[in-house]
Amino acid sequence: MSVQTKQLEERVHPMEKLLRMDRIPHIWCPTCGLGTTITALAAAIDQMKLDYDNIAVVSGIGCTGRVAGYMKVDSFHTTHGRSIPFAVGLSIAKPKTKVIVFSGDGDLISIGGNHFIHTARRNMDITVICVNNFIYAMTGGQVAPTTPLTAKSATSPYGCYEHPFNLPLLAASSGASYVARWTALHIRRLTTALKEAISKKGFSFVEVIAPCSTLYARLNKLGSGLDLMKFYHDNSEIKHGADLKDVDIEFQSKITVGKFVDIEKPTYLECLNANNKRVFGDKYQPYGG
Amino acid sequence: MKFWRTPLDVDKLKIPRGELHIIKERCKGCGFCVEYCPKGVLQLAAEFNSKGYHPPEAVKPEECVNCDLCEMLCPDFAIYCVRVEEGEKEVTQ
Ligand code: SF4
Numbered sequence A: 001m002s003v004q005t006k007q008l009e010e011r012v013h014p015m016e017k018l019l020r021m022d023r024i025p026h027i028w029c030p031t032c033g034l035g036t037t038i039t040a041l042a043a044a045i046d047q048m049k050l051d052y053d054n055i056a057v058v059s060g061i062g063c064t065g066r067v068a069g070y071m072k073v074d075s076f077h078t079t080h081g082r083s084i085p086f087a088v089g090l091s092i093a094k095p096k097t098k099v100i101v102f103s104g105d106g107d108l109i110s111i112g113g114n115h116f117i118h119t120a121r122r123n124m125d126i127t128v129i130c131v132n133n134f135i136y137a138m139t140g141g142q143v144a145p146t147t148p149l150t151a152k153s154a155t156s157p158y159g160c161y162e163h164p165f166n167l168p169l170l171a172a173s174s175g176a177s178y179v180a181r182w183t184a185l186h187i188r189r190l191t192t193a194l195k196e197a198i199s200k201k202g203f204s205f206v207e208v209i210a211p212c213s214t215l216y217a218r219l220n221k222l223g224s225g226l227d228l229m230k231f232y233h234d235n236s237e238i239k240h241g242a243d244l245k246d247v248d249i250e251f252q253s254k255i256t257v258g259k260f261v262d263i264e265k266p267t268y269l270e271c272l273n274a275n276n277k278r279v280f281g282d283k284y285q286p287y288g289g
Numbered sequence B: 001m002k003f004w005r006t007p008l009d010v011d012k013l014k015i016p017r018g019e020l021h022i023i024k025e026r027c028k029g030c031g032f033c034v035e036y037c038p039k040g041v042l043q044l045a046a047e048f049n050s051k052g053y054h055p056p057e058a059v060k061p062e063e064c065v066n067c068d069l070c071e072m073l074c075p076d077f078a079i080y081c082v083r084v085e086e087g088e089k090e091v092t093q
């Protein structure tokens, strides 16, 4: 055995400690951005030196929904759109656990849209990472509530004519404590944002724009995921604290990224405890898990 | 090394060196590492791996500064970089 192969065998990829290696290679297409976003999450968890026993990753259905199956921490793959309700139950039962929802735009914002706004309103202490690739990818490229106007999808062959959601505005106006948006290319800033979001007390939301090469890029003739990464490179504009009314995403035009909201406010459990304390006085034992 | 502006403590600066590890069989040939390596260390190899993709190869391994960008951008956990002290550098593929 040469020195070189020996060295390779002795060393393992630094992310392997956080991945279920029996499931790797993952199913994502070549040049899909999802693998890059999972690296950012693994790097964030690693750099924060969190106890792996106190982290839970919850995903719904879809390409991004596979993340729960690849992370080697407590994880759960829920039914379509129900990742947030599961995460909320988990977070109430085990308030000391860092509960991270990692799912796609179709799952979180369309089918799970109502859960999303009400969990943000209650300022539940969870982190929601929404990978936005502008389309329902796994089910075959149907139009999503995030598909930009005029973009083609399997169910909008002449272009989408529905107004898409502006996700940071939706999250912030629903009551989130932390809101940021980055692309899969802004890998270091994304890792920092994930670290901030995970340590934030209350509802934190990070939107990650990522390339879907097989459906979104192909149906819109945008090339490969690498071409979309180059597009993000040339068209992203970093504007921390931007007015969220201006961060809409139009088809193949500038993408405003940055940290938009970072505020302190009482979480759901803190409000519950404070209210019961107010009503029942010393008879009430505050709930802390 | 070319600087935009020469740092005042340039004589004390040590440029980090990295040792690249490429796990060829995991690669799906996306080219993210090749495109975004700030030092132009990588290129897609002419050879195929068993899945039929062209994995990256280091053409200028001595230029690597262990910035880890290739490792962070790789969607398939197929490349990583380890910091080495001067003199120990090598590239495994
Ligand atoms: S269909 Fe799109 S989102 Fe799903 S794995 Fe392929 S490129 Fe990624």
Ligand code: SF4
Residues within 6 Å of the ligand: B018, B020, B036, B037, B038, B039, B040, B041, B042, B063, B064, B065, B066, B067, B068, B069, B070, B071, B081
């Ligand atoms: S660590 Fe940085 S300099 Fe070295 S090969 Fe990777 S991207 Fe290039």
